[in-house]
Amino acid sequence: MAQEHPKRLVEWFHLLRGQIPVARQRFRDWLAAVREEPVLIWHTTAVRYAAYGLGAAVLLWGATRVAGTLAPPATARPQAKTADFHVVCTGLDCRHHFVIHRKFGYRKFPVDCPKCQNKTGAQARRCNSATCRGRWVPLERQDGKLYCPVCGAGSE
Ligand SMILES: [Zn+2]
Ligand SMILES: [Zn+2]
Structure with missing residues (x-):
């Protein structure tokens, strides 16, 4: 069984090789006929086909290009x-620390604290002083500079 396969391939090869001159002759005939009468090429x-x-491919390409300009790619939309x-x-x-999800640039502080229910939630930042060591503290300014109301440290 295993030996039949290559043998058949060789047969096909010979068959194909035998067809080449025929095909070449046909092509030559066709070329000569077309040269005589160019309309034949369309026949x-x-x-x-x-x-x-080719026409269909060009149309399809054009359609996708138009669709692409009308609707921007999905990746560009979610900003x-x-x-x-x-x-x-x-x-x-309380001193509860929590995170809220709001519109970019949200400024309406203070917000409601979910723990004590008071409107005392202030925007927070991390204070990196030796005392606070990255603690979340209310964002406060003194003379235009950030000031930590917990440890009293000022920073730029
Ligand atoms: Zn609270
Ligand atoms: Zn601090």
Whole structure:
């Protein structure tokens, strides 16, 4: 069984090779006929279908190009319009730290604290002083500079 396969391949090869001169002769005849009468080229089915195929491909390409300009790619649409804001409650007994998701550039602080229910949630930042060591503290300014109300450290 295993030996039949290559043998058949060789047979096909010989068969194909035998067809080449015939095909070449046919092509030469066709070329000569077309030279005599160029309209014949359109009467050749293979040429006609190739032209149709090419036309369809160009149309399809054009359609996708138009569709592409009408609707921008999906990846370009979702822009970061919202952001996470860290909040610390300034209530002396609460000091709850939480995160809210709001529109980019949100400024309406203070917000409601979910723990003590008071409107004492102030926008937070991390204080990196030796005392706070990255603690979330209310964002406060003094003389235009950031000032930490917990440890009293100022920073640029
Ligand atoms: Zn609170
Ligand atoms: Zn601090």
